[in-house]
Amino acid sequence: MPSITFVHPDGRAQRIDASNGESAMQAATRHDVGGILAECGGNAMCATCHVYVDEGWLARLPAMGDDEDALLDGAAAERRANSRLSCQIKLAADLDGLVLNLPDRQL
Amino acid sequence: MSATSRIDAATPERSAPAGVPRLDVDPFSTEFFEDPHRIHDVLREAGPVVWLEKWGVYGVARHAEVHAVLNDPLTFCSSRGVGLSDFAKEKPWRPQSIILEADPPAHTRTRAVLAQVLSPAAMKQVREHFTAMAAAKVDELLARRSFDAVADLAEAYPLSVFPDAMGLKQEGRENLLPYASLVFNAFGPPNQLRQEAIERSAPHQAYVAAQCQRENLAPGGFGACIHARADAGDITAEEAPLLVRSLLSAGLDTTVNGIGAAMYCLARFPDQLARLRSDPTLARNAFEEAIRFESPVQTFFRTTTREVELAGHRIGEGEKVLMFLGAANRDPRRWENPDRYDVTRRTSGHVGFGSGIHMCVGQLLARLEGEVMLAAIARKVASIEISGPVKRRYNNTLRGLESLPITISPA
Ligand code: HEM
Ligand code: FES
Numbered sequence: 201m202p203s204i205t206f207v208h209p210d211g212r213a214q215r216i217d218a219s220n221g222e223s224a225m226q227a228a229t230r231h232d233v234g235g236i237l238a239e240c241g242g243n244a245m246c247a248t249c250h251v252y253v254d255e256g257w258l259a260r261l262p263a264m265g266d267d268e269d270a271l272l273d274g275a276a277a278e279r280r281a282n283s284r285l286s287c288q289i290k291l292a293a294d295l296d297g298l299v300l301n302l303p304d305r306q307l
Numbered sequence: 308m309s310a311t312s313r314i315d316a317a318t319p320e321r322s323a324p325a326g327v328p329r330l331d332v333d334p335f336s337t338e339f340f341e342d343p344h345r346i347h348d349v350l351r352e353a354g355p356v357v358w359l360e361k362w363g364v365y366g367v368a369r370h371a372e373v374h375a376v377l378n379d380p381l382t383f384c385s386s387r388g389v390g391l392s393d394f395a396k397e398k399p400w401r402p403q404s405i406i407l408e409a410d411p412p413a414h415t416r417t418r419a420v421l422a423q424v425l426s427p428a429a430m431k432q433v434r435e436h437f438t439a440m441a442a443a444k445v446d447e448l449l450a451r452r453s454f455d456a457v458a459d460l461a462e463a464y465p466l467s468v469f470p471d472a473m474g475l476k477q478e479g480r481e482n483l484l485p486y487a488s489l490v491f492n493a494f495g496p497p498n499q500l501r502q503e504a505i506e507r508s509a510p511h512q513a514y515v516a517a518q519c520q521r522e523n524l525a526p527g528g529f530g531a532c533i534h535a536r537a538d539a540g541d542i543t544a545e546e547a548p549l550l551v552r553s554l555l556s557a558g559l560d561t562t563v564n565g566i567g568a569a570m571y572c573l574a575r576f577p578d579q580l581a582r583l584r585s586d587p588t589l590a591r592n593a594f595e596e597a598i599r600f601e602s603p604v605q606t607f608f609r610t611t612t613r614e615v616e617l618a619g620h621r622i623g624e625g626e627k628v629l630m631f632l633g634a635a636n637r638d639p640r641r642w643e644n645p646d647r648y649d650v651t652r653r654t655s656g657h658v659g660f661g662s663g664i665h666m667c668v669g670q671l672l673a674r675l676e677g678e679v680m681l682a683a684i685a686r687k688v689a690s691i692e693i694s695g696p697v698k699r700r701y702n703n704t705l706r707g708l709e710s711l712p713i714t715i716s717p718a
């Protein structure tokens with residue numbers, strides 16, 4: 201069971217237990233992490249599950265698809281080199297300890 | 308009702324499969340439209356998969372099964388129609404949609420075009436104008452105090468922004484709502500609603516066909532953007548008008564019923580209006596929750612491409628499966644207090660916009676319209692009172708009201 205940490209814009213860290221196979225977005229909504237809206241329910245259509253992946257972890261994530269890439273251009277908060285959609289990050293044991301920073305807004 | 312009321316003479320006699328609960332319920336009857344929730348409960352509790360005797364189709368009404376069917380588009384296909392009619396057996400009433408009624412890989416290509424035309428980036432372009440128009444509409448209605456929340460707000464607001472955003476001509480716009488109502492009735496069975504809508508459809512179809520052509524779409528609008536993608540080679544020149552048609556079919560009456568649903572919720576649940584007024588940033592979620600609570604798009608069908616097992620029941624090839632989105636959105640297995648309208652609820656995961664590859668491509672536009680309208684109400688309106696008889700509108704797919712007389716007071 202990977203455990204992952206969301207860091208809020210004010211620096212507050214929220215550590216949650218995720219299940220193998222669920223997405224970081226699903227884990228966040230299940231644990232009611234404010235700051236992940238996920239309006240489209242994980243279908244890569246809304247860009248309201250935007251996160252900044254902590255240094256070091258980015259290269260260990262699966263590559264980004266074209267849908268995700270295009271959507272991130274429309275994300276409400278600034279797009280950065282480490283921007284990802286959390287619904288597209290599937291969790292497994294090798295992502296135990298993953299740290300995701302939340303943007304200041306999703307809309 | 309007997310099992311002999313069949314689709315048409317061409318349809319072979321269907322016998323109910325063993326072990327699947329058979330129900331004598333017509334989800335396309337006025338009795339159902341008047342009170343779907345009680346019957347949704349019956350459908351959900353009967354089992355994960357049911358057989359609807361009246362139309363000879365399978366039904367799923369629990370969230371888990373509706374979600375599963377939506378997310379297995381290779382087994383539960385759309386290309387044989389997402390209404391009762393099976394395009395493998397019956398000619399579609401209009402040329403088939405190249406997105407809604409398509410499967411991968413054809414769907415993937417057309418979907419990418421509309422997803423780009425209606426992307427988050429595209430929404431940023433229209434947001435300011437949509438916001439100003441919503442505020443102006445609420446000011447105008449506050450001056451009147453008493454009005455019909457369906458005609459004067461739920462219809463009037465989308466009509467004041469969507470046709471312009473599409474780039475439509477001024478003339479003929481009165482055809483838009485009748486055309487959409489026809490499209491959504493046509494997904495239903497050959498009942499009176501469907502037959503009458505199709506009989507009266509010729510002028511509306513002619514208007515829409517002409518309005519989908521490039522020369523009739525103003526530059527900069529969503530319609531022109533679709534045609535521009537034909538220049539880029541992403542779609543053919545013949546496909547472009549059909550994709551414009553998809554937006555004209557699905558982009559107006561849906562938001563009318565979505566905004567209508569939200570108004571009906573706020574009028575019935577004053578504590579939720581108060582909560583929204585205390586924090587207008589809840590507007591977007593208040594709209595989303597209204598979509599879950601009322602499910603303006605109630606149902607869609609799929610057709611099985613092979614024999615498949617669903618929740619322990621074997622379903623043969625070529626069977627129609629009816630998904631009750633509205634029932635899934637109130638399934639107590641998935642939602643806490645499902646029958647409560649709660650503007651602070653975490654709504655993510657509802658299927659009011661569908662799920663999977665066909666999930667509403669216009670959802671961002673719908674949310675934008677709903678959000679800015681409810682935000683204007685949250686800031687400007689103190690109370691909403693129902694001040695006359697509430698009348699329901701009957702449609703085979705869309706759930707909404709014909710009339711909602713209300714009186715509002717300024718904040
Ligand atoms: C509250 C408003 C709306 C609701 C409740 C709604 C609901 C839905 C649902 C349930 C589907 C899934 C159909 C399926 O799985 O077979 C869908 C698809 C679709 N919607 Fe919406 N919709 C809304 C607004 C809009 C708007 C504003 C547009 C266009 C501007 C639009 C265009 C479409 C299109 C083109 C599809 C087909 C997508 C595909 O097959 O890939 N809808 N909608
Ligand atoms: S939840 Fe909508 S894009 Fe991730």
